[in-house]
Amino acid sequence: MRRSDPEIRRLDDQTGYAAGFVSALLDPRRAPPDFVSGPNGKAASKRYAVYRNNVTVSLIDALAATFPATMRITGVDFFRAMARFHVRATPPTSPLLFEYGRHFPDFIEGYDHARPMPWLADVARIERAWLDAYHAADAEPLPPQALAAIPPEQLADAILTPHPTTRIVRSRYSAVTIFAANRVDGPVTRIDASEPEDALVTRPGLEVMVRRLPPGGAIFLSHLVAGEPLGTAASAAFAGAPEFDLPANIAGMIEAGVFSGTHTRG
């Protein structure tokens, strides 16, 4: 009934161009909308295909720019074919392209052709975390003397404010080593991928840094980032990794700029 109402139909004609235009943008099997053409009624298949191509290729390019190590591992053709599936299934929902690709690591994990590279999704997760750290807010990292200023009996109650750039990525594979070897140009030697590695991503200044965390480090920092006190975080780390070295981890987190402030409970 709605279609027969002339007033509503006129409204549809005026606003429906967007819905009609996008209908075939991400699906090359669909015909271009019937209301576009070339001059003098010329056909619009190749003309419309320019938009279709711009959308798909520019979004694949955006993923390629965000995940360069992932692409170096797979090769360009493999990567672009994989990215094309993802772009069509999960186009961006924000106009900020540096936010795009959050679902790409999960997509890689389920991508059949990537099954022989089970570490690939974790490398992509590190790259996504790298870009988050790059664009996150700037802040002064916690100075080394900040913890020394806390009375020893209160240290276990200390709560730390995570630096806006801090990210932790845990992997059952050697994702940090694989990331580091492929994020730069130069030869890659054979890597044993079976060693579990946890990545710490920080940007205390202008340069993003990716480090491999020592045993228990990821548990320790994850608890601290979640706002739990130092004592609780250390207990959790010891429980998860008996070889956890508390002084070394505290020194490491200060040096990496994982936190930007501190206070004690109560």
Place this chain on the structure above:
Amino acid sequence: MNELANSQRSGASAALRFPAHPVAGLAGTSLKHTHLPAILADDPQRGFFEVHAENYMGAGGPPHDTLTRIRRDYPVSLHGVCMSIGGPQPLDKVHLGRFKALVDRYEPALVSEHLAWSTHETTYFNDLLPLPYTQATLARVADHIDEMQETIGRPILLENPSTYVLFSQSTMSETDFLGELVRRTGCGLLLDVNNVFVSATNHGYSALGYLADFPLQHVGEIHLAGHAEQADDEGDLLLIDSHDGPVADAVWKLYDIVIDRRGPIPTLIEWDSDIPDWPILKAEATAAQAILDRCAHSLMPGKAYAAQ
């Protein structure tokens, strides 16, 4: 158009954190981070830099550090790519807020957006999509421009698109549509001469005819860029607005005609993919500057008077 470009500055200027750096009569280039070391190694040159606003909408990090350093020494043009002004749905208020924050932070000499759209429902298509030119789309685009100008507190320059298809719904020419938007909203125009050439070729009309109908007196900035060649379904030439090479000779000729007619208008060389080394991009801007300077001279009041 200096009133349009710099209207913000005529008010209370005590709070300016950056030097004013006028953009009048200058040629500039897109700012590419790969060129930054070469740009900073040079002494500050005549010229300006244009940035895509969205690339600076993160909270912090190297992009803001770079733009701050550039803005200290040069006029900056803030060019929005995805406000989706030409779409039927309301503008994204969050995005509008981010845009305003950038205008407030960097005090750009020029602010521009596109007559195009890129978001539908919740999907961002990352392309400048075309719209039909009707009374209904005119009213809505005018509302969107009003909203953007009210939010950022200054007029914008609206860029003419390059297009590959025509809409059966259209009832107005693009130049009439743009002229009416200027009249209704007080916005200025960004004339992309390459887009004129690309659209004229693709749709079989005269680029000179388009320019004759274009409201040139409201142009506050010009864009020049390279294009690529493809073929349409009938095998005829279809030009693609690719921004991946030098400005074509035919586009330089049209530019010359516009500047001859209108005097020196700030002009930007866009080069967004297959980006060359800095000296090559800079040479394109130098070529535009030479045309601007020639016409600046010919339009000096004394000379104009003497010529009568």
